[in-house]
Amino acid sequence: MHRYYLGIDLGGTVIKIDIVSNNGHIVEQLAFNNDDHCPETVVSKIASHYKALTAKLSLSGTGIGVAGDIDQTNGIVRFSPNLGWKNLPLRKMLEKHLPHPIKMDNDANAAAWGAYWLESKASVKNMVCVTLGTGVGGGIICCGDLLHGATGTAGEIGHMTLDPEGPRCNCGNNGCIERYVGAQYLCDNARERILRGEKSHISALVNGDFSAITPEIITIAAKGGDELAKDIWRDAGVRLGIMFASIINALNPEMIVLAGGVSKSGGLIMKPIKDTVRKRAFKTPAEACKIVFARNTQQLGVAGAALLAAR
């Protein structure tokens, strides 16, 4: 018999809600704006959706992924810059309205857990999920379970050092991989190179408004044959490949899943990733590691949250 779980992906602009069966099948999806970050408002919105959903289905648990630093054990949002929350006992607040076990985690871990179920169907034991967006999020599955580490902060792949002498990262370190392959960096890089005189169709695509450059625009240009745009994806791929080679040597995962809008760039980034891994990682673990784009990138976080409750 199937059991059903409620998944919530709590982001700064959108709240996604799913109902997922214990075998990873998504049976219901909805999303609504999260414009008012007042904690009581957010909780009451979730509670009213919960009421409407339970009228249709009996739910066995809730999982919630929150953008930020999460204390999973105590259900506290230690810090969420996106939501403006600090030391918020969110689980306690939700428990008043949702009368079943609630699991909480950060959104990148929820996405990794979602990738484990939706992308690998739990067929592997060790997986790393990397989400490329404004930042570079990560989550690690070891021996079939989500790795939390000592303080619940494991999985911060984006803040592994790629170049110790590299540019300053928001986290205080220098040369984090996020500083090279985060969306903002890719766009800044394109703009700076164009301003330095390199020719590119990107200028025309944004009508000269360089603040309008997005990774999607760079992909469109690259697919049209633009050399600068292709080089930006190639560079990102090589850098990710260097990082993945380190991860493969250290963790020997069966699978690395690349999530986020980046999948639209396809082989532009995937080919240099794979070429670089082949060149740099040990042969045996490199051959054993499938590197793939997530096919369900939009659902990983919310479905993963639901599946945390089934964990």
Added chain:
Amino acid sequence: MHRYYLGIDLGGTVIKIDIVSNNGHIVEQLAFNNDDHCPETVVSKIASHYKALTAKLSLSGTGIGVAGDIDQTNGIVRFSPNLGWKNLPLRKMLEKHLPHPIKMDNDANAAAWGAYWLESKASVKNMVCVTLGTGVGGGIICCGDLLHGATGTAGEIGHMTLDPEGPRCNCGNNGCIERYVGAQYLCDNARERILRGEKSHISALVNGDFSAITPEIITIAAKGGDELAKDIWRDAGVRLGIMFASIINALNPEMIVLAGGVSKSGGLIMKPIKDTVRKRAFKTPAEACKIVFARNTQQLGVAGAALLAAR
């Protein structure tokens, strides 16, 4: 009631044998030369020691750590450059003489498992053990168990990339951490700097024979106030600290254990490691991670091998 396990650390020059109780207490130790690498000779030597030991104590299992690439599942030494072995079914060969379960792993994993029991008394859930010697070995404990990964090669910390543009490593990659903090590199670095004209007591300590420089000599010079020697340890500490910061952000371990003769250098290497971690890693996981020297560095591999059998 205690159960007792046989541990074997099979290195290129010495074979160590221990008997360890299931609570990690070492009750018997011996070591003998491994000058003849003929597999049958090695196996018969182990078998005769086993016979002598079982005359005194009843043993419940054997664990063996081998320097090289090991297929733990099938008990095969895939490749051991130190022993000159390739695809050797060592477990099968041993099973003819040792009539109880035999676990096999590589020596760095065995040392990590030993560190988990001897250094942390299994009080933590996540630990990384790094052995500094000619190479840089590593083993990872996740969620209270040894991480093997897809092909049993997990834990190759020494071949994580520190500088993508760095010098070529034996493994084929560029800029592996091993290329900066392995014993050979430390000694080469001292020699080259002296030949370039830097002043150092090291020259006198080796009577001008630069091939006699060892990490121990560098430590003696550094403890005598030699600036170049101090700088070599400082540099190694900073580089290890950069790597540890990445590991702390990614894996969030409660403990990193540094094993090998390096512990003799004490604060010379430990201070820059800790300073660098504090500067580069996320605050919460950095504060939660104890970085320590192994107190039982000589026993980690062999005791860890025995405890693999109790795993």
